Amino acid sequence: MRILLVEDDRDLGPRIARALRDERCAVDLVADGIDAAHLGETEQYDAAVLDLGLPGQDGIAVLRAWRGAGRDLPVLVLTARDGWSDKVAGFKAGADDYLVKPFRVEELVMRLRALVRRAAGHAQPLLRAGPLSFDAPTGTFELDGLPLKLTALEWRVLSQLMLRKGAVIERLDLLEKVYEGDADTDSNSLEVIVGRLRKKIGAALIETVRGRGYRLVGA
Amino acid sequence: MRILLVEDDRDLGPRIARALRDERCAVDLVADGIDAAHLGETEQYDAAVLDLGLPGQDGIAVLRAWRGAGRDLPVLVLTARDGWSDKVAGFKAGADDYLVKPFRVEELVMRLRALVRRAAGHAQPLLRAGPLSFDAPTGTFELDGLPLKLTALEWRVLSQLMLRKGAVIERLDLLEKVYEGDADTDSNSLEVIVGRLRKKIGAALIETVRGRGYRLVGA
DNA sequence: GCTCCTTATGCGTATCCTGCTCGTCGAGGA
DNA sequence: TCCTCGACGAGCAGGATACGCATAAGGAGC
Numbered sequence A, B: 001m002r003i004l005l006v007e008d009d010r011d012l013g014p015r016i017a018r019a020l021r022d023e024r025c026a027v028d029l030v031a032d033g034i035d036a037a038h039l040g041e042t043e044q045y046d047a048a049v050l051d052l053g054l055p056g057q058d059g060i061a062v063l064r065a066w067r068g069a070g071r072d073l074p075v076l077v078l079t080a081r082d083g084w085s086d087k088v089a090g091f092k093a094g095a096d097d098y099l100v101k102p103f104r105v106e107e108l109v110m111r112l113r114a115l116v117r118r119a120a121g122h123a124q125p126l127l128r129a130g131p132l133s134f135d136a137p138t139g140t141f142e143l144d145g146l147p148l149k150l151t152a153l154e155w156r157v158l159s160q161l162m163l164r165k166g167a168v169i170e171r172l173d174l175l176e177k178v179y180e181g182d183a184d185t186d187s188n189s190l191e192v193i194v195g196r197l198r199k200k201i202g203a204a205l206i207e208t209v210r211g212r213g214y215r216l217v218g219a
Numbered sequence C: 001g002c003t004c005c006t007t008a009t010g011c012g013t014a015t016c017c018t019g020c021t022c023g024t025c026g027a028g029g030a
Numbered sequence D: 001t002c003c004t005c006g007a008c009g010a011g012c013a014g015g016a017t018a019c020g021c022a023t024a025a026g027g028a029g030c
Helices: A011-024 A033-041 A059-068 A086-093 A103-121 A152-163 A172-176 A189-201 B013-024 B033-042 B059-068 B083-092 B105-120 B152-163 B171-179 B191-199
Strands: A002-006 A026-030 A047-049 A075-080 A097-100 A126-129 A132-135 A140-143 A168-169 A206-209 A212-217 B002-006 B026-030 B047-051 B075-079 B099-100 B128-129 B130-137 B140-143 B146-148 B168-169 B208-209 B215-217
Touching: A002 A011, A002 A033, A002 A172, A011 A103, A026 A033, A047 A059, A047 A103, A059 A075, A059 A086, A075 A086, A075 A103, A086 A097, A086 B099, A086 B105, A097 A103, A097 B059, A097 B105, A103 B026, A103 B099, A103 B105, A126 A152, A132 A152, A140 A212, A152 A172, A152 A189, A152 A212, A152 B047, A168 A172, A172 A189, A172 A212, A189 A206, A189 B215, A212 B146, B002 B013, B002 B033, B013 B105, B026 B033, B033 B059, B047 B059, B047 B105, B059 B083, B075 B105, B083 B099, B083 B168, B099 B105, B128 B152, B130 B152, B140 B152, B152 B171, B152 B191, B152 B215, B171 B191, B171 B215, B191 B208
Parallel strands: A002 A026, A002 A047, A047 A075, A075 A097, B002 B026, B002 B047, B047 B075, B075 B099
Antiparallel strands: A126 A132, A132 A140, A168 A212, A206 A212, B128 B130, B130 B140, B140 B146, B168 B215, B208 B215
């Protein structure tokens, strides 16, 4: 899961980033509105967390820029002010959710997960694929009912596949979402991770689509 | 827009209903958990607003019942309690958003709008052409209802044709799209691919337009 | 120390292109 | 209308290639 975090507070930004990374997310943290607008338009993210009070460019303007460019990634907006007009402006510009500071980081994570789950077209908090189940709110996998222990990268790959079960996920998409920004295309690390995943959950579950990517077989 | 509103407060319920109707929503207001579970499972709504403190049946149980029945309508949960565990339980049961009483009705309306907007973005129809169907989100083809196995280049060609079904796709356009820029014009590789495709899906489906390109016959 | 991630190598195979011949289409003229 | 000729596309098969997998070794981080 790759998240774009736009937060200029030098204390809060890294704190959120750490919490998200603890939840196995790949996080790109930017403090500037210009960078945020650019990254959001060009890179592939599963969701964005956007602070409204930014230097350089207003958060709302950033959001408008994304939407204007046709980006429909889920956006969770943060604000220090509790102002009503702020919320109105945020939603009008296309925000999906809203959180007022101060907040519990756990709540942010939960809301983010709910957003991503919904954006993937799933309402069910529990996703299944054969013997595999994925609890979206907590982000835990189970295999045949037993907790499945995965490393961070394994988790990112498998959750991507799970969120779009049955769909072909392109190699490049996977690389972009799994690695933070710097995806190295000529490296076989993705194959190695997939290989280890297959060893853990059974080779049949992850299907290779030669020349394109991988697919989690539905069931 | 049709909304299911589950709220037992005799004052708040009608107030929310009125506000939603002012926004041109069709609102069904129920005060009882049993009715709520039943309506949510049988009727078609664009979204639901669900109060957690209900007589008869717990709100969480209602939500679980909907999700258990495969209902994936967006659900916004209301609660009087500000307890953290409440939120966790709500999200775990499959809620999409959460609002703590007291709140401004306008905020409820806006959050609901955001939910519906995002949920609506996923209705993408299946593309069909004769016995062939293409599911764009998952990127998979089916022939007579059976999954069709294609190589990377075959897939690119066929999806190009499918996305502009009925139109003539020029050779050069196809070459550009299939070979991403470095297309070799004096080579018959495209013909070879088309030939293999015809062998897989039936020769009649892809029509040759001499001197220009190919056309996927519509149906 | 351990776990985890990356890189490097070799190998088997699906996939793709080349180069060829043959069939077919269509324009132009009688 | 019919015929002829040139150009375009189809089909085939061989070999080259790139793709993905397994495995092991090297390092980084906790």
